[in-house]
Amino acid sequence: MNSGLAASYSATGDLRWLSVVTVSSHTDGFFDVVVGPDAVYAVGQASEYAVHPDGFGYGLVSKLDPSTGAVRANLTFGDDHYMSQFNSAVWIAGHLVCGGLTQLESSERHPAAPGIGPGPEQWPASGVARDRERERHGRDREAAHRVTRLPPSRRGGLHSLWRRSSRSALDDPHLLEPRRGE
Amino acid sequence: MPSAPGEIALTATLVHETARSICGLTATWPGFDPVAVAWSHEVPPTAGSWVILPGLAQSGGNLYLAGTVTDTRRLRVRAGGR
Numbered sequence: 505m506n507s508g509l510a511a512s513y514s515a516t517g518d519l520r521w522l523s524v525v526t527v528s529s530h531t532d533g534f535f536d537v538v539v540g541p542d543a544v545y546a547v548g549q550a551s552e553y554a555v556h557p558d559g560f561g562y563g564l565v566s567k568l569d570p571s572t573g574a575v576r577a578n579l580t581f582g583d584d585h586y587m588s589q590f591n592s593a594v595w596i597a598g599h600l601v602c603g604g605l606t607q608l609e610s611s612e613r614h615p616a617a618p619g620i621g622p623g624p625e626q627w628p629a630s631g632v633a634r635d636r637e638r639e640r641h642g643r644d645r646e647a648a649h650r651v652t653r654l655p656p657s658r659r660g661g662l663h664s665l666w667r668r669s670s671r672s673a674l675d676d677p678h679l680l681e682p683r684r685g686e
Numbered sequence: 687m688p689s690a691p692g693e694i695a696l697t698a699t700l701v702h703e704t705a706r707s708i709c710g711l712t713a714t715w716p717g718f719d720p721v722a723v724a725w726s727h728e729v730p731p732t733a734g735s736w737v738i739l740p741g742l743a744q745s746g747g748n749l750y751l752a753g754t755v756t757d758t759r760r761l762r763v764r765a766g767g768r
Contacts, residue, residue, distance in 0.1 A: 506737055507757035513749040515687060517710055517725040520748060524733045526757065533737065533754030539745035546741065546752040570748075 508534040510546045510568055521573035525566050527551070527580070532564065538593045540600065543576060544568040547602050549589035550580050558609050563590040565602065582606055687744060689715070697749055699739050700726070706739040708751065734758040 508525040526532055528551035535548045545567055552561030562580035569576055581602075582588030588606035595601070687695040687710070694715040700707040710724040729739065734756035741752030 505757055505760045506754050507733055507760070509731065509733070509739075509751075509753050509755045510741075511729055511751045513708055513727070513751070515710075515744075515747045515749065517708065517727050519727070522730070522732060524755065524757065526760065529760075534752035535738070535740050535754075537741035537743050537750045537752035539743050539750055544750055548752070548754065570745075570750075 506531040506533050508532050508546060508548055508564070508566060510534060510537060510544065510566070510573060512544070512570070512573060521571075523568060523573035523575065525568075525575055525578070527564065527566070527578045531561075534564075534566070535590065536592045538595050538600065539570065540595050542570070544570045544573075545593060545595075545600055547590040547593045547604075550578070552587070552589070559587040560584075561587045561589055563588045563602065563604050563606070565590065565593075565600065688747070694718070695724070697742065697744060699729075699742055699751070701739075704735055706731070706736045706753070708742075708749065731755040 508527075509522070510525065511522040512520040514520055525534070525546070530550075531552040532550045533548045533552070534546040536546070538545045538547070545565055547566075548564045549561045550564035552559065554560075562582040565579040565581070566575055567577040567579075568574065581590070583606075586606065587608040588604065590602040590604035592604070593600060593602045687697055689695040689712075692715060694713050696711040696713070698709050698711060700709050705728050707726050707728045709726040711721055712724050713719065713721040729736075729751060732755070737754040737756060739751060739753035741750075743750045
């Protein structure tokens with residue numbers, strides 16, 4: 505299983521802090537990081553695991569102390585009936601704006617592209633190749649979601665954008681636990 | 687990154703096989719040639735091995751990274767965990 509890792513370095517490359525973040529009993533991970541005025545926000549996916557054919561997971565926002573990397577809050581977004589994740593985030597006018605996907609659906613005839621697929625069967629067999637493929641597609645998705653706001657769609661992957669007040673949402677953290685596959 | 691006149695300072699993450707590093711680069715500007723590696727440090731996965739390191743941001747003179755590592759400290763969940 506995976507965990508999220510966040511780290512901070514000085515401008516000259518000295519390690520300031522490093523935090524491994526685990527929020528569920530399944531796979532967690534980060535895809536992007538944003539710095540707000542009083543916190544660092546790492547976004548990604550929590551509680552992801554393979555459920556044929558669509559997979560499962562929540563969008564994840566972890567609020568970290570910018571000086572120590574300590575976790576102040578973990579927030580999950582989504583529903584226990586489908587997969588969600590955040591691929592990227594920006595800080596705009598006092599708000600954390602995240603982009604990602606939810607209600608992903610796929611079929612065996614038309615599997616989702618690596619990086620947005622639900623399970624390990626979606627990845628090349630080689631570990632290094634898989635990691636590179638995942639990294640490449642992660643960057644592709646990041647770039648795509650930074651510039652694109654797509655309308656919701658029930659089929660073929662749904663792209664959503666949440667806008668939350670950092671204060672109201674992140675000062676009231678909650679964590680949803682999965683109900684399937686337990 | 688904040689840069690001196692006549693040069694540009696950049697920061698990048700580097701993938702080398704299973705390792706992930708963060709690098710500081712400098713180049714003359716606007717010529718952008720040559721590009722030199724000012725410093726480079728491998729980012730330790732600490733809990734296992736790297737899966738992905740896509741997040742990089744800078745603020746207030748500091749750099750911030752976010753990614754995913756396999757976590758060997760965690761027990762594999764019997765139903766569907768990976």
